[in-house]
Amino acid sequence: MKSNYAVLLIAIPLLVAFLQPLFSLINKRLTKWVTFLTIGFNFIYSLKLLNYVMANGAQIAIIGNWKPPFGINLYLSPFSMLFATIIYFVALIVLLVYLIDKPTEVDDRMSIATLLMVMASGAITLTGDIFNMFVFVEILSISTVILISFNNKGISFKGAFRYIVLASLGSSMLLLAIGFIYGSLGTLNLASIAYRFNLLNPVYASVIVFLFMAGIMVEAELFPFNAWVPEAYKGSKSYLNALLSGVVGTTGIYVLFRMFITIFGSGQNHIQVIGSVNFNAVIIVIGVLTTLIGEFSALSQKDIKKILAFSSMAQMGIIAVTIGVANMNSINAGIFHLINHAFSKSLLFIVAFPIINIVGSANIDKWEGLGRKNIFLAIAFAIGSFGLIGIPFFNGFWSKMMIVESVVSAGGWMYLVIGTILLSALVETFYFFRIIFKLFVDKKIESTYSVHIFIYLAILILSIIVIYIGIKPSFLATYIHKAAIDLVDKSHYISTVLGVIK
């Protein structure tokens, strides 16, 4: 069966990762190129699969020749393939910059960790089995720790340690949830969980969902579990932060989307009230708290990496609110916003890397006058932040409009929610305006750092995407529309995987 070959997206990077130690004996820089080429292969192959899936609907890839409820399967649908492709693309751009970073003696281990991290996040979006997702979440968190401590400063170890403590706390809760699920439903396959989830005793089911949320919120940078964000982002290199927020954050939110709307959701009207706990409200409260904390903490920060860290935390909060609101428009808006955020945030992080080297420090007060020194970087930073804030004809604008529409149309106390979100958006617009203004101030900066051509290439590609989505978002809209339908349609998910109509 042709779609079974989709497992190559995971098998090939694993095979290459196991071989990398041998390559590293030959030459350390070689491992960087091998990682870049493997992720390139992954991107092209997932692009092909995405178009195949968009053409003839969702497929499943079977592993070990055991059909789904019994064996492990990958679920290839417009929604999962879209996000796998975006994750591979963002990783490819970041690796382009990593290729030309100054060599260190741990480069071989670092390139293996990046390869496995990107493979794991791609696998999480594809997998159809809950324990398999747990194992890949584990690979993701360990390789993120390595990514953070690559910069090998004091703060990066602190950030890495705090991350791994929260991640292992989250994964024990995840494992507990898997235990509860297996104890009652007797299956690990996501589709059969979805199929028989509403037979569960309500109190029992709410415990499962709370535990599962605790496990995933670490990656998705949502409120109680995102204490690691500022130190981890400050500690790691700024272009690698694009991986942290673009890849890890996107995967975390992807899992929230998939689990809360397709698996735990109640079919057409999405998340239902399980027992006495209304999970829509829980996610919305989490999202609003995260956005408020993220935006206001970023207001008082002076370090660009921390500002961008808090701003990516806040954007994740906004997307969590769209999951909570869970009507058709808000899911479209959430997916669109997640894609926009992945592109514009990675652009900002990648632009910040050469700027920090030129100016010599990450403190934005020292960035004054950069526009005079290197106009291209200043304009790219402006494009990135316009894309993030949502200026008309930049990519964030359309998704922000849809978010406001969907939250407002939900009525009731949603007006309070949209009020806080727009207040924090105002704060975000302000501190980005402050940075852009500082860039264009008329002041002299001397520095000898010359920006490598690959960095310019990466920035150019991302800026073109940010502007192109802004001006003509219709090509992306078809993908998002199909993805949203695939996400919301629970019985289609079950019938493609198990062949059983709900």
Next chain:
Amino acid sequence: MIVLIYLSAIVMIISALYAVYAKDLLVSVVALGINSLIVSVLFFLMHAPDVAITEAAIGAGLSTAIFVFAIKHTERKE
């Protein structure tokens, strides 16, 4: 037989509390070793020999060794 199991469970909880509250790190690592040893015995009694061997080899054996190495490289007192 049942009394033995209840007793081992109580010892497990006590060793866990001890591991959390002990001031000296080596003592709490040893308490941790005891805890995972008793757990592997319980696994065995629950007819899970595979898990028992793995827990014994990894939990009791290697984890304790790694902890001791770590304490060797850092400091002993809390």
Next chain:
Amino acid sequence: MKNTQGMVNAFFAFLLVVILGIFFFNAINQPLGNGLVLNKDNPDLSKRVSIHYILKNVHNAEDYLAQHKSSYFRNRDKVKSSNLEFGKTKNAESGSANEVTSIVVNYRGFDTLGEVTVLFISILGLGMLLHENKKKYWAKPSLIVRTGANFLFPFIVLFGVYVFVHGHLTPGGGFPGGTIIASAALLLILGLKDFKNKLTMTKIIESLAGLTFAGLGLVGLFTNGSFLTNFLPSGTMGLLVSSGITALIYIAVGIKVAAELSSGIMEMNGGGEE
């Protein structure tokens, strides 16, 4: 001020622990009445997917599900299954006598592949963080330990190899076997004074073992159309040469875990590359 803040924090932590405790106990002791719940006294295995792993009739169950659609979930035990006899049944579905190994490697082999990568990446991270770790010299090992180390090392390694070679027959498998060999390496570190880390050699073994595991999986993909299929005949259950690639995979896993953990301990012990 610090300890009052500690006290307040301890109180809040205790508050949370109590809330979660109520949560869990309430969930555990839910009455069986409304809706499925964790059946504590005698969990009925036929309600779980593992009944097919035990009876090794997953393929029959797949066909049954294909025909009877949603009614399959109510009467799982109606799926036809052949009785299994140690040493007698030939070419059973997964062929390994140890059910846990058949699940770990055969039915859910993908998890184990992920699992091996977890260990690979964490030891790699360990190596990255500690690669300039200078060796702290311990007190001189006593006579007993020194001689014991030299004497016992081969036997522990032999026992480890035995454990993971018979993974598919007796309890234990790749992971405990590898750990036992690693503890043999630990014994050597404690015993010999002038122990030099042999990291490059372990690195080569480790990547070759990993290669065999993933390679076997890919062979399965290209010959039988899906990753990690058991393309070798599974022979009679109970014999050493049985259950197709499960035994081979578990041996590869055993070697890989052994090499990884011993290189991990060497790096943790310090003294850097050799």
Next chain:
Amino acid sequence: MIQSTFFYTTAIILFLIGLYGVLTKRNVIKTIITLTIMETAVNLFLVTIGYVKNGTAPIFTSTISDVHKFVDPLPQALVLTSIVIGLGTTALMLSLAIRLYKKYKTLNYLEMDGEDEK
């Protein structure tokens, strides 16, 4: 034979002790120890899910092959993987602890503020 509720309660109590330790303890290595306790507790919980009263180990041997008395092998497979994952994370955390100690000369998390904090 043994009532499995007993094991469930021990597992949950151990988990809560571990959670309490993580939230209150400031020493880096103590936090790692408490996390390991939590992981063992979860493993115990998972194995108890598969426990069948007066069942036998799920391994065919020359003497035992009565299939219906087998204990559930799947949770054991999960625990096998999760123990090794626990080892992996503990090893990584301990190496982080060593590097933190080398940098800040203390294991108490509160006193670790290096100069590059600002």
Next chain:
Amino acid sequence: MISNILLYTMIAAVISFALGQKLKAVRWSFSALFLGYVGFQLYGLYGQWGMVETHNIFSLGSINFSLNFGITKLGWFFAFFTTIINIMIWIFSIVKNMNEKEERGINFLWILLAGSNLAIFFSVDWITFFIAWEIMTWTSFFIITPGWKNSFKAANWYFILSMFGAYAMLVGIWWLYATPAIHTLNIASSIALLAKLSITAPGTVGIIIALFVLSFFAKSAVFPFHPWPAEAHAEAPDDFSPYLSGIMIKYGLYGILLFIVPLFIQIMKVNPNIAMVNGIPVYSYILAWFGAITAVLGTYLAIVSNDMKKLAAYSTVSNIGYAVTSMFILSSAGVTGGLFHVVNHAVFKSAIFLSLGAVKFRTHEREMHKLGGLATKMPITFLTFLLGIIAAAGIPPLNGYASKWIIYQALLSGHFPFLTTMIFLASTGAFLYLFRALHSIFLGQLPRKFNNVKEVPFLMQIPMILGILSMLGIGYAPGIVLKPIGLAVKAMGLTPMTVENTLMVGKLSSINTAVVSSTFIGAFFFAFAFYLIGKKRHHVEPLDNYTAGQDPEEFGLTPELYHFALKFYEPVKNIFRPIEEKLNIKNYYRALVRNANSFGATLSEMFKLSGAGSSMIFVLGLVVIILAGWML
């Protein structure tokens, strides 16, 4: 037709940016010429009412986003007169930008701003309106702060308030779209449906109106939001201030005329049970009061300000107050008066700002007490400023008088005694700061350092002369402007005033402006003749006094000492000092900023707390979330 005008504007912006650093004059004249072409095209569009062009961008979920432009009477009127004034300003900035370093960026953004300005006036549905609104907001920020160090603090108030307004409008728009009864993005149909809805759900309609009013008031600096124009205009480049206070501050008024006023009129027609206050809905009366308060506050702040551009900015705020008050009394005279005053204010305020720009171009000085006696040195600038402030004060021969006359007609015929007194107080107060500015800058003693100040080059004088001619022209024959206004007022459902070229017929009385202006001009020439006949005056040097033969220079006397301009209205300031301490809006805003920053600092501090502290917040967070699950 409109969309390719906008497309050409984009292309023109890029072309003019591409011109080299040295071709400054070519750049600005090219943009002036281009805008002339656009003005000509607009003139051609007069009469094609109701022509709509739509371009759909994409559709996702249940919304499809499309840009649609259409020509409405109100929109065409605003677009035409703003383009004319913009051409005038760009002629002025050809020379002014000779030695300006940042002018290349400013030009690029300004052409985009002109494009978005047209897009606002021609947008027919809310999305296009909002897009044009935000592009306008963003481009104007970067023009005000083109990289000068201290301009950030000035512009950040403008930035926060207008973004706050924009987001309020965003919620309003999508609330309109989300309520099932309305569910449309088209502006005209949303007015009609909203009016119908006000019968059944007055609460929602009230909130939606409040959101829109908030956004328009924030943009037009009405009472609670009045502090931002002072700094923004002062710090903006000198040729951009006339655009900022002539045109940009009117977008809020355009919004009010586009949506709020017709809505109130519809509600008055459709909804019987509305609380009425002598003929108009109560909330419209309240908003009129907001306008009145802005007028008085603007005048007071102008009186006490010492920087000439700030003075002009506060006078703009008070003029906006007049327009808002007259619009919200919902009578045809009121709306016509408001609209007419918007045009007149744009004309004379840009004339005033152009002359101030000319003064600053020559003297590089903004504080009034450092200037003085420039009348002889810069006659044309002096003449423009003189006629500008006469028009601002509303004295007959010039255009200010005509619109103020209509406003008073509306207020008195509508029986609003208190509003009339407030407006009267504000406009008489205008005399105080206007003549003070004239005296401090042009009359009085010429400081020594400005001895060799020459008149500005001829090219910069052209717009000033055009300003004078248009002020006199509109003053003489207001009918030219009042006819298109009448069309716009009729479109809103009110009967327009009967108007001839030089005759205006109000409810209480009618006036023939030709007669009035000719009498004033006659009186002026008569006085001028007297001035010429009179005996030759002997100019007494201020320093020629009793210093007992000693040279006044060593005595320390300098002409500047005799130029009394520093604390001109100190007594007025002392009268209102106790009130100002208590309810000063600026302190309230500063407190708001301080709280936001400290709230942010404590939150980020929460993350820095390692170990014990942060787990407390972790625990609190979990408890809050679990409770939220139960309660909500």
